[in-house]
Amino acid sequence: MGGDGQVLECRGLRKRFGDRVAVDGVGFQIAERETYGLLGPNGAGKTTTISMVCGLLERDEGEVLVEGRVVDTKAVDARAAIGYVPQEIAIYPDLTARENLRFFGKLYGLGGKDLEARVGEILEIVDLSDRADEKTERFSGGMQRRLNIGLGLLNRPRLLVLDEPTVGVDPQSRNAILASVERFRDQGMAVLYTTHYMEEAERLCDRVGIIDEGKLMAEGTRRELVSMVGQRDRVSLSATGDMESAVRVAGALEAVEQATRTEDGLELVVEDARKHLPAILTYVGEHAHVTAVEVTEPNLEAVFLHLTGKALRD
Amino acid sequence: MRAAITIAAKDLRQRIRDRSVFVIAFLVPFGLTLIFSLTLKNASGDSKYTATYALVDQDGGQVAEAFTGILTNLDFVTLKPTESVAEASNLTEDGKVDAAFVIPAGFSTTVAAGRGGELRVLTNPNASIGGIVARSLAQSFASDIDGIQVSVATVLGEHSGTPPDAAALQALVERARQTPPTAVLDQNTAESKLFSSTTFYAAGMAVFFVFFTVEFGVRSLLAERETGTLARLLVAPLRPAWVIVGKAAASFVVGLISMTALVVASHFLLGAKWGNTLGVALLVVSGVLAAMGVTALVATLARTSAQASSYASAVAVVGGMLGGTFFPVSQGPAILANLSLITPQAWLMRGFQELAGGASFGEVLPAVGATLLFGVVLGGIALARADRVTSR
Numbered sequence: 001m002g003g004d005g006q007v008l009e010c011r012g013l014r015k016r017f018g019d020r021v022a023v024d025g026v027g028f029q030i031a032e033r034e035t036y037g038l039l040g041p042n043g044a045g046k047t048t049t050i051s052m053v054c055g056l057l058e059r060d061e062g063e064v065l066v067e068g069r070v071v072d073t074k075a076v077d078a079r080a081a082i083g084y085v086p087q088e089i090a091i092y093p094d095l096t097a098r099e100n101l102r103f104f105g106k107l108y109g110l111g112g113k114d115l116e117a118r119v120g121e122i123l124e125i126v127d128l129s130d131r132a133d134e135k136t137e138r139f140s141g142g143m144q145r146r147l148n149i150g151l152g153l154l155n156r157p158r159l160l161v162l163d164e165p166t167v168g169v170d171p172q173s174r175n176a177i178l179a180s181v182e183r184f185r186d187q188g189m190a191v192l193y194t195t196h197y198m199e200e201a202e203r204l205c206d207r208v209g210i211i212d213e214g215k216l217m218a219e220g221t222r223r224e225l226v227s228m229v230g231q232r233d234r235v236s237l238s239a240t241g242d243m244e245s246a247v248r249v250a251g252a253l254e255a256v257e258q259a260t261r262t263e264d265g266l267e268l269v270v271e272d273a274r275k276h277l278p279a280i281l282t283y284v285g286e287h288a289h290v291t292a293v294e295v296t297e298p299n300l301e302a303v304f305l306h307l308t309g310k311a312l313r314d
Numbered sequence: 315m316r317a318a319i320t321i322a323a324k325d326l327r328q329r330i331r332d333r334s335v336f337v338i339a340f341l342v343p344f345g346l347t348l349i350f351s352l353t354l355k356n357a358s359g360d361s362k363y364t365a366t367y368a369l370v371d372q373d374g375g376q377v378a379e380a381f382t383g384i385l386t387n388l389d390f391v392t393l394k395p396t397e398s399v400a401e402a403s404n405l406t407e408d409g410k411v412d413a414a415f416v417i418p419a420g421f422s423t424t425v426a427a428g429r430g431g432e433l434r435v436l437t438n439p440n441a442s443i444g445g446i447v448a449r450s451l452a453q454s455f456a457s458d459i460d461g462i463q464v465s466v467a468t469v470l471g472e473h474s475g476t477p478p479d480a481a482a483l484q485a486l487v488e489r490a491r492q493t494p495p496t497a498v499l500d501q502n503t504a505e506s507k508l509f510s511s512t513t514f515y516a517a518g519m520a521v522f523f524v525f526f527t528v529e530f531g532v533r534s535l536l537a538e539r540e541t542g543t544l545a546r547l548l549v550a551p552l553r554p555a556w557v558i559v560g561k562a563a564a565s566f567v568v569g570l571i572s573m574t575a576l577v578v579a580s581h582f583l584l585g586a587k588w589g590n591t592l593g594v595a596l597l598v599v600s601g602v603l604a605a606m607g608v609t610a611l612v613a614t615l616a617r618t619s620a621q622a623s624s625y626a627s628a629v630a631v632v633g634g635m636l637g638g639t640f641f642p643v644s645q646g647p648a649i650l651a652n653l654s655l656i657t658p659q660a661w662l663m664r665g666f667q668e669l670a671g672g673a674s675f676g677e678v679l680p681a682v683g684a685t686l687l688f689g690v691v692l693g694g695i696a697l698a699r700a701d702r703v704t705s706r
Contacts, residue, residue, distance in 0.1 A: 054549045080551040088542030094331050106320045107550040151546065
């Protein structure tokens, strides 16, 4: 384990391809039982970053430590702590699921009964036990994706790296994949998850790094990122009664930055609505009857737009 | 090493499941060998070898007459008396004769005087077999003349400073006339140096197709890069070199099995005569390594597995044609025969031809060495460029 319980520590990663700087000074840490999301559009430098993290790509500058051990293209043993799930479905279609698992298991030094036991466990985890001896070319896309993830778990990794594992996946399989990532995190792994889907980052990640054009623009929890760029929650109240008084008392609250009357009630701009909503409802309720409340929290899409001037899917 | 074996075993399992490897590695080359050998036998009707030689006798002496007599007595030789060297040269060059013998003026006199003589053989690069037989006949005769010279020199030595005694000269000629058994012996040797059509095509197809058979190894490295499994392999705790070693080992095994199966099957089923077993084994191993070197280097120039496959096929076809796997390249222009030596296929064919002709293990070592050189040099360059394939 690295310092302060960190499983992964990256510092100042830089990679240049010719004249193009693909990754420029990226650094972040991931602790055990933490999912860290690298959120950015296609071509932002996510895959290049994780290639350096996994020791697949030589870096020009910077350092990667996994459990305190340096990882690079020559660090053979340090890579044993990493589980890697590439963006592509990286399995052999002419081998069965069991043969795929056995092959990669052997490369991680497993053998004999240990190997067979682990293969069985993984087949259970990815729910492919009943299809274990079929060639994977006959599998559906979702089944292949599950096996793709299972292969990354063979070595009981301390750090699980998933590179956009839901690209091209149907909604049902996507949900299953996201649920499994949450399970892995809960089991104690540190998870590095790259995506350009804002919803996935918001659901899965304890902390998010926003990356664009090779630079880490900002990182933190979702709330930290939102507050970092000055975004506020929006609270819409449907109400009847003395609306003038309701607007006045709501606007007088310290947490409320702006209060305006709308056709069916009032709209408030609030810092941390979840925290202050009870007080707001108490004061407004003295003058009006509130029939509905809708809280809109600023999302990472808005943060990304604020930081880069472009949408995530650009 | 364990990782390399695991990767090689996985690749072999995939090859076995992909039945096309049996087609490329064995069925097609064996089938073509069968078709070619049957077709050629039927076309020629009689497989007995014949040769036509021009003879320029500028000497007209008794020794020359003796040599001519030897040639005339050989039933597979047709002699075409020719007036001048230029004419003989033209006939040879035009392919109207297989080779030409030139007996220079004064040949009989200088031989009889113990000063030796030069018996010239003009060969046609388009008819290497005829050239080999002609050289063999001339060398056989020359070696007997040497022996006779010693005898004559001894006889003549007793009469030092005097012209050769007519009786002694007559004895010399008579002994020269008695050389046919030696010449016939050499004729047999020369004939046995020829590939039978079956052996030629078995060797040709084995050499031609081994370049396709081993190509899958390097192509699979590119294919694994495309599908992402290479990245997965490289994240595993193993040295990247083991991935390459594993794939090379699988290619080597498939290539070796392919060539060996063809050698054995063509010998037992088609009657091909390969010659010295150890020499054949060495050539087979060096051939597989050369094929691996060539295809590996070609693959490092490609961006995709499909591109690598196309490049490797083009190189294999051109190299196979130029290297004489479908027809004796020596039957083309001389420049082609020389050019063919830039291909490992030509060296392999040369080696197999020598072995089929009765060459010993030691005699085939130059061909083995040249073939291995291709494997080592080209494979080494490919290895140095391997990071272009393994890096993302």
